[in-house]
Amino acid sequence: xxxxxxxxxxxxxxxxxxxxxxxxxxxxxxxxxxxxxxxxxxxxxxxxxxxxxxxxxxxxxxxxxxxxxxxxxxxxxxxxxxxxxxxxxxxxxxxxxxxxxxxxxxxxxxxxxxxxxxxxxxxxxxxxxxxxxxxxxxxxxxxxxxxxxxxxxxxxxxxxxxxxxxxxxxxxxxxxxxxxxxxxxxxxxxxxxxxxxxxxxxxxxxxxxxxxxxxxxxxxxxxxxxxxxxxxxxxxxxxxxxxxxxxxxxxxxxxxxxxxxxxxxxxxxxxxxxxxxxxxxxxxxxxxxxxxxxxxxxxxxxxxxxxxxxxxxxxxxxxxxxxxxxxxxxxxxxxxxxxxxxxxxxxxxxxx
Amino acid sequence: xxxxxxxxxxxxxxxxxxxxxxxxxxxxxxxxxxxxxxxxxxxxxxxxxxxxxxxxxxxxxxxxxxxxxxxxxxxxxxxxxxxxxxxxxxxxxxxxxxxxxxxxxxxxxxxxxxxxxxxxxxxxxxxxxxxxxxxxxxxxxxxxxxxxxxxxxxxxxxxxxxxxxxxxxxxxxxxxxxxxxxxxxxxxxxxxxxxxxxxxxxxxx
Numbered sequence: 001x002x003x004x005x006x007x008x009x010x011x012x013x014x015x016x017x018x019x020x021x022x023x024x025x026x027x028x029x030x031x032x033x034x035x036x037x038x039x040x041x042x043x044x045x046x047x048x049x050x051x052x053x054x055x056x057x058x059x060x061x062x063x064x065x066x067x068x069x070x071x072x073x074x075x076x077x078x079x080x081x082x083x084x085x086x087x088x089x090x091x092x093x094x095x096x097x098x099x100x101x102x103x104x105x106x107x108x109x110x111x112x113x114x115x116x117x118x119x120x121x122x123x124x125x126x127x128x129x130x131x132x133x134x135x136x137x138x139x140x141x142x143x144x145x146x147x148x149x150x151x152x153x154x155x156x157x158x159x160x161x162x163x164x165x166x167x168x169x170x171x172x173x174x175x176x177x178x179x180x181x182x183x184x185x186x187x188x189x190x191x192x193x194x195x196x197x198x199x200x201x202x203x204x205x206x207x208x209x210x211x212x213x214x215x216x217x218x219x220x221x222x223x224x225x226x227x228x229x230x231x232x233x234x235x236x237x238x239x240x241x242x243x244x245x246x247x248x249x250x251x252x253x254x255x256x257x258x259x260x261x262x263x264x265x266x267x268x269x270x271x272x273x274x275x276x277x278x279x280x281x282x283x284x285x286x287x288x289x290x291x292x293x294x295x296x297x298x299x300x301x302x303x304x305x306x307x308x309x310x311x312x313x314x315x316x317x318x319x320x321x322x323x324x325x326x327x328x329x330x331x332x333x334x335x336x337x338x339x340x341x342x343x344x345x346x347x348x349x350x351x352x
Numbered sequence: 353x354x355x356x357x358x359x360x361x362x363x364x365x366x367x368x369x370x371x372x373x374x375x376x377x378x379x380x381x382x383x384x385x386x387x388x389x390x391x392x393x394x395x396x397x398x399x400x401x402x403x404x405x406x407x408x409x410x411x412x413x414x415x416x417x418x419x420x421x422x423x424x425x426x427x428x429x430x431x432x433x434x435x436x437x438x439x440x441x442x443x444x445x446x447x448x449x450x451x452x453x454x455x456x457x458x459x460x461x462x463x464x465x466x467x468x469x470x471x472x473x474x475x476x477x478x479x480x481x482x483x484x485x486x487x488x489x490x491x492x493x494x495x496x497x498x499x500x501x502x503x504x505x506x507x508x509x510x511x512x513x514x515x516x517x518x519x520x521x522x523x524x525x526x527x528x529x530x531x532x533x534x535x536x537x538x539x540x541x542x543x544x545x546x547x548x549x550x551x552x553x554x555x556x557x
Contacts, residue, residue, distance in 0.1 A: 019440075030557065265446065273501055287515065290519050290523065293523075305543075308537040311537065312543065318548050322550060
């Protein structure tokens with residue numbers, strides 16, 4: 001574990017741990033007076049815990065070494081990239097030398113990619129092992145803390161390495177773009193072929209990745225699009241190296257490009273018309289959906305109004321009846337007067 | 353988006369023969385120099401003819417070409433030595449320009465057949481079709497059907513967007529109406545109950 005070249009600062013307390021384990025073993029064997037079979041698994045318990053722990057530390061150290069090597073290769077790749085970019089300023093002289101660093105860069109890229117994916121899987125395994133150990137319960141709190149810290153540390157370093165790799169790839173695509181634009185100045189028939197790989201490559205490279213499982217996928221796609229790019233660049237490299245060409249040939253190439261661009265622009269216009277029509281059809285279907293939904297609302301309103309009408313009519317009937325009963329109230333008034341007379345008579349009877 | 357000039361030339365054997373003898377011959381010419389001041393119009397016309405000859409000279413047979421000259425774009429189409437050129441500004445879509453050139457060439461061949469091949473001197477009479485084409489096709493939609501369709505579709509899309517917004521407003525208003533009508537129905541129900549209660553309750557009084 002000391003072989004890790006890194007920014008981590010930690011103290012290696014393995015020796016103290018081993019001594020503490022031995023002490024515990026001695027105390028275990030002294031307290032447990034049961035049958036030896038029960039001590040044996042207990043002895044084996046801490047022993048297996050120690051062996052699992054050393055297994056863990058071994059794998060962690062391997063991963064650390066792998067990350068360090070990968071970052072070294074990445075630094076070399078970045079240096080090659082910068083060299084290549086600088087060499088373009090010397091234009092025609094290094095066109096033959098130019099191709100070789102490109103091959104090297106491609107190899108380095110694939111190697112680094114493989115390393116990173118392998119490291120990724122190993123880190124995932126290590127984390128599983130760590131979780132398994134934590135759950136098996138034979139560990140002290142410090143051990144679990146230590147193992148989780150180590151795993152997190154490794155993951156962080158792997159993530160930073162992958163970020164640097166991504167930056168290097170971005171720089172490389174920018175370089176390639178610059179080269180292609182220069183090539184386009186000399187032979188414009190190359191423009192069609194170069195456009196597509198860049199369109200495919202750029203969104204893949206610019207995809208950010210914050211977790212280590214995500215990076216392998218975009219870079220695998222990246223390699224399949226970059227490898228067709230490189231063999232294609234070789235034939236394009238030849239016209240540019242023999243630059244003092246017949247101007248007529250260039251003009252013919254330009255003419256072909258213009259004819260093609262005319263046809264292409266017609267095709268594009270048709271396609272845009274088609275897509276506009278599609279959008280219109282979408283809008284119409286949405287319109288129809290919304291209208292049908294709102295039709296439902298209209299039906300509800302209609303029902304509510306019908307209810308209101310019925311209630312109001314009923315209430316009007318009741319009020320009419322009430323009016324009738326109020327206006328034809330004589331019979332009741334006679335009854336009331338009758339009751340009053342009865343009371344008066346009783347009152348008079350009592351007094352008189 | 354303007355078309356400044358339309359020129360048709362006969363550019364027979366202009367590439368291989370000696371340059372003086374085989375300069376392209378102007379067959380028809382329509383220019384719109386109203387933008388220039390009165391005194392510059394003649395010079396502008398000469399200039400246009402000169403540039404037209406040069407470009408037609410340089411356009412190989414069966415090819416289309418677009419050249420940028422100061423603030424004009426010159427589009428030329430050479431079909432079987434009959435070369436059509438159009439001078440337009442930068443906003444005119446290139447595709448429509450070539451469609452216009454195609455149409456002019458078709459019209460010319462329909463009108464004059466093959467008689468133009470023998471013409472060695474610049475034609476001086478204006479061709480009415482060309483002049484009216486110059487005014488009619490200032491707007492690329494007239495000549496290029498695709499452009500027109502695209503423009504119509506875009507307008508339709510805008511109208512549909514407005515329609516959907518109106519529909520959303522209508523939805524909001526319908527929601528309001530639903531609320532109000534349900535409130536009204538509840539209130540009328542209370543009214544009915546109250547009326548029934550007052551009717552039943554005091555039959556004695």
